[in-house]
Amino acid sequence: MPTGVKPLRPKAISSVSAGTAVALPPATFAEWLSGREPSHLSTNSGTPLVAFQTWRNFKEAFAPELIAQAFEETSKALGRRIANSIDPFGGSGTTALSSQFLDVRPTTIEVNPYLADLIEAKLTTYQVDELIEDYAKVLDNFSDVESDWFPGAADTFVEPGRAGRYIFSAKVAGRLAGLQRAILSLENVSHCRLFRVLLSSIAVDVSNVVISGKGRRYRRGWENRKISPANVLAMFDDAFVRAIYDIRRYANRSCLDYTLLRGDARELTPKAGAFDVTIFSPPYPNSFDYTDVYNVELWVGGYLTNRAENASLRNKTLRSHVQIKRSYETGTLASPTLDRVSGELETVRNDLWNRSIPDMVRAYFSDMQTIMSNLSEGLTTGGQAYMVVGDSRYHGVQIPVADILIELGEGLGFEKIGDEPFRSMRASPQQGGREELVESLITLRRS
Numbered sequence: 001m002p003t004g005v006k007p008l009r010p011k012a013i014s015s016v017s018a019g020t021a022v023a024l025p026p027a028t029f030a031e032w033l034s035g036r037e038p039s040h041l042s043t044n045s046g047t048p049l050v051a052f053q054t055w056r057n058f059k060e061a062f063a064p065e066l067i068a069q070a071f072e073e074t075s076k077a078l079g080r081r082i083a084n085s086i087d088p089f090g091g092s093g094t095t096a097l098s099s100q101f102l103d104v105r106p107t108t109i110e111v112n113p114y115l116a117d118l119i120e121a122k123l124t125t126y127q128v129d130e131l132i133e134d135y136a137k138v139l140d141n142f143s144d145v146e147s148d149w150f151p152g153a154a155d156t157f158v159e160p161g162r163a164g165r166y167i168f169s170a171k172v173a174g175r176l177a178g179l180q181r182a183i184l185s186l187e188n189v190s191h192c193r194l195f196r197v198l199l200s201s202i203a204v205d206v207s208n209v210v211i212s213g214k215g216r217r218y219r220r221g222w223e224n225r226k227i228s229p230a231n232v233l234a235m236f237d238d239a240f241v242r243a244i245y246d247i248r249r250y251a252n253r254s255c256l257d258y259t260l261l262r263g264d265a266r267e268l269t270p271k272a273g274a275f276d277v278t279i280f281s282p283p284y285p286n287s288f289d290y291t292d293v294y295n296v297e298l299w300v301g302g303y304l305t306n307r308a309e310n311a312s313l314r315n316k317t318l319r320s321h322v323q324i325k326r327s328y329e330t331g332t333l334a335s336p337t338l339d340r341v342s343g344e345l346e347t348v349r350n351d352l353w354n355r356s357i358p359d360m361v362r363a364y365f366s367d368m369q370t371i372m373s374n375l376s377e378g379l380t381t382g383g384q385a386y387m388v389v390g391d392s393r394y395h396g397v398q399i400p401v402a403d404i405l406i407e408l409g410e411g412l413g414f415e416k417i418g419d420e421p422f423r424s425m426r427a428s429p430q431q432g433g434r435e436e437l438v439e440s441l442i443t444l445r446r447s
């Protein structure tokens with residue numbers, strides 16, 4: 001275990017068979033995280049950001065230290081070094097990037113194209129000189145766009161907006177759109193991807209809004225906050241300099257290989273592959289909608305160009321929210337706890353802020369069952385699954401997500417190894433700041 005990493009659960013670690021030699025994490029992983037002491041491995045929030053994480057502070061990420069711990073435990077359980085990992089909910093790429101540092105080949109899936117690009121931009125190997133040349137090309141070639149900045153976006157996106165409110169001033173939008181077009185004209189796909197990510201990632205900072213788990217809101221006094229096109233360029237430049245530093249500094253990660261699957265984990269989670277370990281944190285069934293939360297980035301990066309694409313992306317995300325109307329059909333779900341909770345939700349259906357919530361909750365577990373079933377087939381015997389999950393509550397009905405997933409997992413060839421509420425109840429961003437909702441780390445073993 002790298003220096004500075006607090007053991008999350010010494011009991012579980014000492015209960016696995018001792019005496020097997022396990023390779024310690026390569027030095028660069030410890031260097032990458034040096035000095036950090038995350039108080040809470042379920043969230044990276046509240047711990048200083050390290051290289052690559054500053055490209056976009058992804059508040060819903062877990063801490064990379066969790067990956068080292070899971071690898072160490074799984075290696076001990078298997079009695080050998082682990083070779084590969086899979087994360088069906090990639091997010092900002094914590095599992096995949098940590099895997100590269102720890103010499104384990106990652107596979108990851110992400111449905112949101114901006115986040116998929118964020119992950120791939122981190123995992124890619126670059127020729128730094130060529131990257132700098134292409135960056136200079138973007139700066140030489142861009143010109144501010146005068147109108148029709150982000151075709152297809154809502155009318156609130158750019159000044160004059162609607163009812164006097166807008167996310168970007170016309171000048172800032174003109175600079176962002178100009179840079180986006182110069183970036184999209186680059187031939188080198190990896191360079192284009194990295195610059196798109198960096199541009200998208202500064203978008204909220206140069207906008208009139210802030211985003212949280214509770215949604216998007218205008219900044220206090222935004223009308224008087226002056227952001228100029230020069231500020232946009234300065235921030236983009238700063239983002240590029242930081243990225244180049246990280247890319248150069250950590251070019252020697254032990255594994256430079258990866259597989260990224262872009263799209264819906266319900267369809268793409270492999271049923272084969274002999275993965276040794278899976279570590280992931282799915283969206284929680286709490287109506288936090290990732291398409292909304294990362295909407296500004298999706299439009300600024302050119303990942304969305306019309307409303308139909310926006311709707312299609314929402315449809316491909318896990319059924320963890322009720323922001324769009326869609327089918328809540330489910331397969332058979334063998335969980336007595338879910339049946340009890342569904343019954344309780346049914347009694348309060350008419351008091352809920354959205355009457356589809358009881359159906360969405362069952363659909364959420366049906367989606368999770370599909371993914372866990374594929375993982376059960378794709379994991380090697382004795383391989384382990386680590387899931388960071390969070391409870392929800394609707395009109396006083398508590399949804400014990402961990403208990404339900406364990407029951408479903410047991411019907412899919414998994415054996416429960418651990419189920420630990422993270423001790424600190426400090427609110428996580430995925431829980432929208434509500435302190436009383438528990439997050440748990442579930443560990444299952446493929447029997």
Ligand SMILES: C[S@@+](CC[C@H](N)C(=O)[O-])C[C@H]1O[C@@H](n2cnc3c(N)ncnc32)[C@H](O)[C@@H]1O
Pocket residue numbers: 058060061062063088089090091092093094095109110111112115263264265266280281282283290316317318430
């Ligand atoms: C809690 S975040 C994962 C955070 C990640 N563990 C990290 O450390 O960065 C959940 C992710 O699942 C993604 N997601 C939601 N529905 C999905 C689906 N059907 N297929 C693949 N990814 C999905 C979201 O876009 C989001 O990035």
